Amino acid sequence: MQSSWVPFVPPSASTLSGKVDALYFYLSGVTIFFTLLISGVLIFFVIKYRRRNPYEIPRPVAGSLKLETLWSVIPFIIAMTMFAWGAQIFFEQSRPPSNAVEVYVVGKQWMWKIQHTTGQREINELHVPVGRKIKLVMGTEDVIHDFFIPAFRIKADVVPGRYTTLWFEATKAGRYHLFCAEYCGMNHSGMIGSVVVMEPKDFDEWLSGSSSQQSPAIAGQQIYETLGCASCHGPTGEGGRGPALAGVFGRQVFLNNGQNIKADEAYIRESVVNPQAKLVAGFGPIMPTFQGQVSEEQLMQILAFIKSLQNQTPEPVRAASPMPAPSGMPSVAPSVAPPPAATPGTDR
Amino acid sequence: METFVPPVPSRINYINAQYGLKSWLLTKDHKRIALLYLGSISFFFFIGGLYAMAIRLELLTPQADLLQSATYNKVFTQHGIIMVFFFLIPSIPATLGNFLVPMMIGAKDLAFPRINLLSWYIYLLGGIVTIYALLAGGVDTGWTFYTPFSTTFSNSYVVATGLGIFINGFSSILTGLNFIVTIHTMRAPGMTWFRLPLFIWAHYATSLIMILGTPVIAITILLLAFERVAHIGIFDPAVGGDPVLFQHLFWFYSHPAVYIMVLPGMGIISELIANFSRKNIFGYSFVAFSSLAIAVFGFLVWGHHLFVASQSVYAGMIFSFLSFAVAIPSAIKVFNWTATLYKGSISYDTPMLYALGFIGLFTIGGMTGLFLAALAVDVHVSDTYFVVAHFHYIMVGGTLLAYLGGLHYWWPKITGRMYPEGWGKFSALVVFIGFNLTFLPQFLLGYMGMPRRYHVYPAEFQVLHVLSTAGASILGVGLLIPLVYLMWSMRYGRIAPGNPWNLPGLEWRTQSPPPTENFDYTPVVTWEAYEFAPPEETEVVGKFQDKVPEKA
Numbered sequence: 001m002q003s004s005w006v007p008f009v010p011p012s013a014s015t016l017s018g019k020v021d022a023l024y025f026y027l028s029g030v031t032i033f034f035t036l037l038i039s040g041v042l043i044f045f046v047i048k049y050r051r052r053n054p055y056e057i058p059r060p061v062a063g064s065l066k067l068e069t070l071w072s073v074i075p076f077i078i079a080m081t082m083f084a085w086g087a088q089i090f091f092e093q094s095r096p097p098s099n100a101v102e103v104y105v106v107g108k109q110w111m112w113k114i115q116h117t118t119g120q121r122e123i124n125e126l127h128v129p130v131g132r133k134i135k136l137v138m139g140t141e142d143v144i145h146d147f148f149i150p151a152f153r154i155k156a157d158v159v160p161g162r163y164t165t166l167w168f169e170a171t172k173a174g175r176y177h178l179f180c181a182e183y184c185g186m187n188h189s190g191m192i193g194s195v196v197v198m199e200p201k202d203f204d205e206w207l208s209g210s211s212s213q214q215s216p217a218i219a220g221q222q223i224y225e226t227l228g229c230a231s232c233h234g235p236t237g238e239g240g241r242g243p244a245l246a247g248v249f250g251r252q253v254f255l256n257n258g259q260n261i262k263a264d265e266a267y268i269r270e271s272v273v274n275p276q277a278k279l280v281a282g283f284g285p286i287m288p289t290f291q292g293q294v295s296e297e298q299l300m301q302i303l304a305f306i307k308s309l310q311n312q313t314p315e316p317v318r319a320a321s322p323m324p325a326p327s328g329m330p331s332v333a334p335s336v337a338p339p340p341a342a343t344p345g346t347d348r
Numbered sequence: 349m350e351t352f353v354p355p356v357p358s359r360i361n362y363i364n365a366q367y368g369l370k371s372w373l374l375t376k377d378h379k380r381i382a383l384l385y386l387g388s389i390s391f392f393f394f395i396g397g398l399y400a401m402a403i404r405l406e407l408l409t410p411q412a413d414l415l416q417s418a419t420y421n422k423v424f425t426q427h428g429i430i431m432v433f434f435f436l437i438p439s440i441p442a443t444l445g446n447f448l449v450p451m452m453i454g455a456k457d458l459a460f461p462r463i464n465l466l467s468w469y470i471y472l473l474g475g476i477v478t479i480y481a482l483l484a485g486g487v488d489t490g491w492t493f494y495t496p497f498s499t500t501f502s503n504s505y506v507v508a509t510g511l512g513i514f515i516n517g518f519s520s521i522l523t524g525l526n527f528i529v530t531i532h533t534m535r536a537p538g539m540t541w542f543r544l545p546l547f548i549w550a551h552y553a554t555s556l557i558m559i560l561g562t563p564v565i566a567i568t569i570l571l572l573a574f575e576r577v578a579h580i581g582i583f584d585p586a587v588g589g590d591p592v593l594f595q596h597l598f599w600f601y602s603h604p605a606v607y608i609m610v611l612p613g614m615g616i617i618s619e620l621i622a623n624f625s626r627k628n629i630f631g632y633s634f635v636a637f638s639s640l641a642i643a644v645f646g647f648l649v650w651g652h653h654l655f656v657a658s659q660s661v662y663a664g665m666i667f668s669f670l671s672f673a674v675a676i677p678s679a680i681k682v683f684n685w686t687a688t689l690y691k692g693s694i695s696y697d698t699p700m701l702y703a704l705g706f707i708g709l710f711t712i713g714g715m716t717g718l719f720l721a722a723l724a725v726d727v728h729v730s731d732t733y734f735v736v737a738h739f740h741y742i743m744v745g746g747t748l749l750a751y752l753g754g755l756h757y758w759w760p761k762i763t764g765r766m767y768p769e770g771w772g773k774f775s776a777l778v779v780f781i782g783f784n785l786t787f788l789p790q791f792l793l794g795y796m797g798m799p800r801r802y803h804v805y806p807a808e809f810q811v812l813h814v815l816s817t818a819g820a821s822i823l824g825v826g827l828l829i830p831l832v833y834l835m836w837s838m839r840y841g842r843i844a845p846g847n848p849w850n851l852p853g854l855e856w857r858t859q860s861p862p863p864t865e866n867f868d869y870t871p872v873v874t875w876e877a878y879e880f881a882p883p884e885e886t887e888v889v890g891k892f893q894d895k896v897p898e899k900a
Binding site for chain 2: 023080085153157190
């Protein structure tokens with residue numbers, strides 16, 4: 001492990017970690033100051049006003065509204081600086097940048113299964129490059145786990161039935177701890193691994209080194225065809241008896257109850273496992289549930305496939321759109337999809 | 349100065365008034381029930397302590413040597429369940445509170461003596477069911493019972509343990525109910541609300557949480573059991589439920605439960621600080637109302653346990669703000685205790701040493717709570733040893749030290765015997781050192797990234813774990829010493845006078861141990877709380893002082 005110049009602080013290897021450390025040092029400083037202040041005053045009083053004879057009775061001292069106000073307001077103000085600082089970093093950390101490269105993470109008792117958009121699979125290891133923004137889209141097959149990278153100062157639960165996300169930008173090459181931080185049963189403390197941060201050149205080499213694997217988008221397309229999704233949503237997601245999927249990700253969807261919803265990861269997941277929950281306006285409740293027929297990993301692959309349809313002509317999702325010409329098919333070709341994976345390579 | 353001459357001691361007291369097992373098991377005397385509780389919670393504390401030692405020994409090395417995964421998971425789960433539900437929550441209210449609430453307000457007993465006895469039997473039943481679950485095979489869900497692990501995946505005795513906790517909750521509710529009615533209706537003539545000792549205010553606030561919060565954990569555990577047995581789908585997303593809903597319900601009780609543990613401790617500290625410096629408490633009404641403020645605001649901060657549990661960002665911000673706000677009443681207490689010492693006549697008796705230790709440790713415990721309320725830092729340290737260290741500072745450094753301080757303070761009243769002062773001071777020091785050595789390293793471990801509930805860990809964490817285990821051994825010794833000398837003193841201790849500390853409180857104006865009716869005649873209160881000298885002598889000190897309160 002790398003060590004930091006401050007003792008008892010884990011290695012600092014993301015753009016976030018320095019910010020969290022700064023707040024931590026501020027909190028520690030205030031804590032040490034008040035602990036010393038109070039114990040100092042306490043010890044001073046205890047010695048100065050020690051009982052000198054067993055019969056002495058000190059004069060009572062009147063309370064003081066001014067003092068009470070003073071020692072309520074000052075701590076409150078200090079507390080608010082901590083609140084605002086903590087909330088500001090948290091807010092920034094909770095919104096993944098739109099240009100982040102996605103990596104799919106599935107937790108299960110007791111391992112982390114990870115897949116890159118280019119198809120590489122890893123177990124209990126996550127390879128990432130220095131200097132690129134990475135967004136983890138995470139799910140779980142069984143209980144709640146928690147993806148925790150101390151060197152990046154980030155952590156998030158993975159929750160059954162939901163997707164959670166984390167994002168980071170690593171700053172320093174090295175091998176760092178990956179822990180499951182939410183108790184998940186017998187081998188909880190064995191659900192550990194490493195995050196390997198590499199220089200972009202090394203990372204690209206690593207990525208191309210094991211190219212035999214299928215990208216999640218392609219795998220998703222195969223599942224899409226096997227499960228018969230294409231018969232209603234169209235082979236390229238252009239729609240039909242079911243709403244169009246091409247271009248839907250990240251857009252507003254009109255529901256038949258009059259509401260609007262953003263088609264994010266959670267919505268698409270829900271529409272597969274519980275399709276009747278939020279029907280698109282103009283469509284009937286005809287889709288069967290795929291709960292139990294697709295694993296969490298397959299769900300993520302379907303998600304990756306639907307995201308890969310983004311570069312198709314966006315169709316209004318209010319109603320079924322006419323079928324495009326069959327020649328539209330090759331646009332889902334592996335070379336084009338998935339777009340997020342293509343961008344980072346051009347950065348450097 | 350008033351002279352505090354206790355009434356002529358009659359030789360009959362609550363202990364020797366009746367003999368025989370039946371006279372104890374069917375007693376309606378709040379003092380005897382307090383002793384029944386004292387015996388039973390001490391038993392559970394001992395069991396919980398054994399689990400703690402097993403945990404610390406296992407953590408000496410980075411590998412699993414003493415305990416394997418399955419056993420270790422049960423050990424830390426059972427440590428938590430026993431300590432939280434069967435020691436910490438009943439500790440001060442059911443023993444010292446039970447004994448002293450009627451005595452301090454000048455009443456003969458609690459309002460509902462039979463319900464008081466019933467509460468002990470319910471506690472006992474809950475304890476027996478839980479012990480059965482532990483003996484039958486134990487439980488491995490963590491004391492937090494998070495779903496869906498507890499409902500679907502765990503193969504341990506979840507329902508039986510839950511049943512034990514469910515039953516036990518009713519004893520807590522009944523105790524709270526009894527205190528509230530007693531404090532409202534049974535105060536002696538002249539004992540107005542603002543003459544009440546702060547111990548009573550703290551118990552009043554605690555009782556509010558007990559009766560408002562405990563039903564929620566009861567319902568939550570019931571839902572958990574139904575989900576596990578009948579799969580009703582409350583917490584399972586596959587059938588429309590939500591596993592995070594459980595965490596909301598669980599912490600809606602379990603965060604306020606922390607205040608059930610620490611508020612009575614704060615009440616004891618107010619007593620000790622005022623009485624052992626022979627001073628009126630500084631800012632009485634601020635200390636009293638801060639207890640109520642903590643009880644009320646404590647119900648609004650549960651979401652800070654869910655900052656990384658996929659709660660919305662905005663909910664996180666609101667809970668973070670409220671968590672910072674709830675720290676202020678605690679800070680007010682600490683400042684007022686410190687100010688009370690100013691120009692006091694401070695003695696160094698054992699209870700006072702515990703009180704001073706409490707203030708130091710509670711300050712650290714409270715301030716490190718701010719780290720956990722600060723969103724970005726909490727993301728890093730939640731579910732790590734930082735959290736473990738923080739809540740042990742509150743529960744052990746706070747509640748346990750206050751409990752020990754209170755136990756020594758009222759020991760002469762309860763037993764009629766003095767404890768050995770030298771041993772008392774020595775063990776207080778050992779406990780203080782052992783405690784800090786155990787839990788200070790855990791803050792560092794937590795920030796370094798050591799997750800909680802791990803018994804196998806990377807080697808770089810070992811040094812701090814060894815320090816922590818060394819501290820735990822010292823702490824263990826420090827807790828065994830009082831166990832020995834307190835039991836010894838019940839038989840061989842020096843006979844205690846009615847008022848060994850020379851104090852004005854009502855409980856000291858009767859013999860030690862008190863008669864069954866507490867007082868030979870109903871006391872009439874004509875003095876303020878902690879009135880050592882007449883209020884006319886009140887000193888106005890410093891430029892900050894307001895005018896002297898005029899007293900009738």
